[in-house]
Amino acid sequence: MLKGNSSYIQQINKRLVLECIINEESISRASISKKLSLSKPTVSSIVDQLLEDEWIYETGNGESPASGGRRPVNLKFNPQKGYIVGVDIGGTKVAIGITDLNGKVCEFTVFPTQQYEGDSIFNEIQLGVETLKKRLHLSDSKLLGMGVGIPGVINMASGLVIEAPALKWTNFPILEKLKERFDYPIFVDNDVNISVLGEHWKGIGQKRDNLVYIAIGTGIGSGIMINGELYRGRNFSAGEIGYMVTDRDYAKNYRPVFDGYGFLESVASGSSIGNELSKRIGKRVTAKDAFDLYLKKDKDAVTVIDFAIENLSLGIANYISILDPELIILGGGVSESYHVISDKVQSIIDRFTPKKCEVVQTAFGIEAGVIGAVALFLKEYDSIFDI
Amino acid sequence: MLKGNSSYIQQINKRLVLECIINEESISRASISKKLSLSKPTVSSIVDQLLEDEWIYETGNGESPASGGRRPVNLKFNPQKGYIVGVDIGGTKVAIGITDLNGKVCEFTVFPTQQYEGDSIFNEIQLGVETLKKRLHLSDSKLLGMGVGIPGVINMASGLVIEAPALKWTNFPILEKLKERFDYPIFVDNDVNISVLGEHWKGIGQKRDNLVYIAIGTGIGSGIMINGELYRGRNFSAGEIGYMVTDRDYAKNYRPVFDGYGFLESVASGSSIGNELSKRIGKRVTAKDAFDLYLKKDKDAVTVIDFAIENLSLGIANYISILDPELIILGGGVSESYHVISDKVQSIIDRFTPKKCEVVQTAFGIEAGVIGAVALFLKEYDSIFDI
DNA sequence: TATTAGTTAGTAAGTCTTACTAACTAATAC
DNA sequence: GTATTAGTTAGTAAGACTTACTAACTAATA
Missing domain, CATH: 1.10.10.10 (Winged helix-like DNA-binding domain superfamily/Winged helix DNA-binding domain)
Structure with missing residues (x-):
């Protein structure tokens, strides 16, 4: 104090x-x-x-x-008092945007994440930020700083990406790389952490202070907001829902295919759904293909996806039992098919939880990561303006 | 602000x-x-x-x-500047103590919880408090207030015990009942919530601010402390680990025997271990009996307890994945046999969690509830003295 | 052993910063 | 013309700070 x-x-x-x-x-x-x-x-x-x-x-x-x-x-x-750069670095694309203090995305750009040495990606980000600044005719003094979201474990104190499998980074000094190119304040955090911040600030979680955001894509991860503050955990590893075990017997034979990959991810992520169905039908299909087949009541698709749904639903139900949040928001590639499975998911959740909790799909689009990254900056940056 | x-x-x-x-x-x-x-x-x-x-x-x-x-x-x-009454109301006994501001239990008493009408128990509590005050020659002005722990769901704002199955209370106006007999400030909360507060203040969780306390007895519940504050959840239902599902297939046939009873409780609580083994061997045994037989490698006991351990361990592991706490503290009747199963528990936890987290047994004895209740009071009571 | 120089703990007096109350002016509706 | 409200100015209150001081102590020296 x-x-x-x-x-x-x-x-x-x-x-x-x-x-x-x-x-x-x-x-x-x-x-x-x-x-x-x-x-x-x-x-x-x-x-x-x-x-x-x-x-x-x-x-x-x-x-x-x-x-x-x-x-x-x-x-x-005056929302134009200052502007913030938001950067969302994903496994397949990097989104960059500049917003005002109301969270309005004034300019936006995206480019594919290429298998460069780490540094080339930062040169591309720098170029992108300069381009957006020019479009807005922004002076340096108007830019308050930058927030960055990354799919991995970040130590905010040291500024290191401890591990980010999708980007192949381990103990990567990202803050240093960014400070070499930008001379304003910069904050970096995990992508699901910035997502829950974004939902709280400008998304479906507005006016509530205890939220969970679950991203279901190639992996499964979650961000937790408690009493209006992001909760990161002792080792910056809170919210690792992908590790949750919901099937004791099936888990006995579980072996992680690589470090940082948990049980629930192995049975309910988009990539595991696609892989499992591909194995069964002897043909390469994606998760989206799987959901399309599911809607057509294809027997194999139904078996694979129902198994995934049961485990995912129990994972969400366990989250509700532990945290009793105000709202659970789903994002990520698989959540786009949520309407297909929402009745079944809700039914399982209602059966196994002490109290009802609303589970909804995010309303954010392609700019979600940028807004979340900006929200991270505004939360961490010491100013009289706070969100 | x-x-x-x-x-x-x-x-x-x-x-x-x-x-x-x-x-x-x-x-x-x-x-x-x-x-x-x-x-x-x-x-x-x-x-x-x-x-x-x-x-x-x-x-x-x-x-x-x-x-x-x-x-x-x-x-x-000066720890004698003031004294606080702690009351721990359990399903079988009620503990009352008076502590100073260092948490030293100066006087203590316990009586069995009898199946009185609710009000008789409060008369007994009033008598107990008066007795302890007399032993300490305490003036009214020296008593700052009272904290109370109860096994159930409490709405702190309304002062109602929403439900407490062990006491057979539903929407019970406990704060009103207490205020009729005591005219100093009173705070009431769930018994596992006060336990984590007590561990933080004077127990094994000192000097850490992100703790989980899990009580394993006739039921299974937990208290959560985040950033030094008790976390209760939106409906005062956070920490309901007893509801967690860790065995998808087995849970399909799960039907709660009564309201407020969850899956993990049905497979891993002390009473369920005792009940299940009793069924198998055709003789009435308690959980403690079960652990004794387990140590003697009785086949049925091993089967029943190993199943319970696996589910309990996965429940704890899931907790660690979600919250990434600094420490998990185990209490309740079953935790007294923790040394018997700790190696197996830790092994399962280590296998299914992203980060290592210490799991220990509480060091507190019979006075745990009183210290926890006092900690609740000191946390909630607005004074220049805080814990 | 007595004296002196230097250091530290705690106190006295005045100053500074911010919010407050009291009083006032400017502006408006009825 | 009167009553009311928004906003401003002058002076005061409360708490922390700075400066200067006194009281009390140790080390060094004659």
């Missing part, structure tokens, strides 16, 4: 005033004073500073009440 | 100073000033107030350094 002094007091109150202005479409000094129980001179003084720093602006007068009185001056938050 | 003003600042600094004094065996004003980067007059002013309110006391002079200089005055925390 920080010791208190006068400047600490003002920092607290300034954050409160700014948050108040953000939460209302527009608001007056008198209204802020009432809402926050701060005296009118105090509010006026703080508003003067926020106006000077361009966090807010005046938008003309409001209406005076029927009882009479001076018209209030309306104040509004 | 509270708005900042001068009295808020002083509250912050007073807490910091008190915490500093508690954390050292004894300390001087000058030392506190250095440690907290507060000016010496500020520390002196705050220390004066703490002395006046008897939170601390002076214990003579320390040594001056070899470089010369005035001897410091040593200050110490």
